[in-house]
Amino acid sequence: MATAVLLSKGRYRARLAQSAVDINAAQALRTFAFGTQQLDSDALDVRCSHVLVEDMRDEQQLVCCFRMLTMDHGREIGRSYSAQFYDLSALAGFSGRMVEMGRFCVHPDCNDADILRAAWGAMTAYVDQNGVEMLFGCSSFAGTETEHYLDAFAMLKDRHLAPKRWLPRVKAPDVFRFAARLRRRPDVKRAMLRMPPLLRTYLLMGGWVSDHAVVDRHMNTLHVFTGLEIGAIPPARKRLLRAVAE
Template sequence: MMLKRGRYHARLAGNADDLRAAQRLRWLAFIGKRGVVDDGAAIDADQYDDACHHVLIEDQRSGILVATFRFMLLESGTEIERSYSASHYDLGRLREFEGPMVEMGRFCIHPEHADPDILRVAWGAMTRFVDDNKVGLLFGCSSFMGTDAQGYADAFAMLKERHLAPRRWLPRVKAPKVFRFARALRLMKPDPRRAQAGLPPLLRSYLLMGGWVSDHAVVDEQLGTLHVFTGLEIAAIPPARQKLLRGVAG
């Protein structure tokens, strides 16, 4: 068991059935929400699953799987090309990053469960892993539901204005279909309320801790999402926020 807090616990997948349950929830959260016909057995799976650890967050009372994510530990930036993110972004600049890195991906919460404590438990479990492995950078792809960027204009304008990656780590374009929001919205002043409302909860958490994003979003037709590369340098997390995270992680 990785972590137990309140009514939820987080644990690593221990067998093929656990992995399939995670893949099934991913399908429901990313693809099923688009109205795709469900045969009751559809899953979201890819070639990166075998290289990752998978975390399951369950309701202790009902046993229901309410959230999942996967993570891949890299020894340093020299291994960045192994990551899922590197298939969508040119991460050549991050090859210079020294020390352990973790890619966190496919994070999703069951469509019928919206308790904010689920996200807290997820961050607590990841915080424990980060501390145990002396990780220096946490990264991944933060997804906006749907592929129409227009509805997220304020959110993207705010990312452009406040949260772009430092130039030394900034990802370059690699994917065939992208929305270059930093360029397209360079003159737009975001409405703060609409911007916050448009941010995915996971990305909002990253940004509160000092995270940064790419200057473009990738249009992922397979999952029906827009996503931005997101990085969080652990040393840059404000002390008060670190204390909160470690309080959850125990």
């Protein structure tokens, strides 16, 4: 079977998983990166496309992975991973093709910024090839202590809340309603330092978030629903992403 290469840049190659061996490798990296006791796998793995980013100068070491669940329109959003934690009924009215991007992780021993660029370049190639109009998913903060991230949450409240027509509602039993509770002005520098890199990238492209964070004690994270309408990405950002994807 031919390798479904999405991107090859410098030392990194991003490709779609082609076998159970590939998916097992992604699950193993997720387990290591997330620090879970059991293999990180669920029923959605068999329904998703998996992207593997490999270091071609280091015996094709897997350095990053994520999975994508493609939906033809918003009426399918109930089968997403995110729908377990958020009431996404408002997004059922979205008419375009959507992709849920999930289980994103980078090998903890690899800190090359080009890995994230390769991952986003691969995502851009996939979006262009498949006519995707919205990306969404859960963006996670490490740990469950909200005090560490108050400036980041204050910035999300001030600048990045979802449009009312798409705003997710509360569904999970344990949430931090930062938009309702926070009255502080964010320290921008501290907020950006605390913001997870994946979420930071979404925001730079015009992404938006839910008005509350879910406290996920099983994964030891706080996460916010994150959406990005492809048509709303600033033209300069689109050009940069496509330059990486070419």
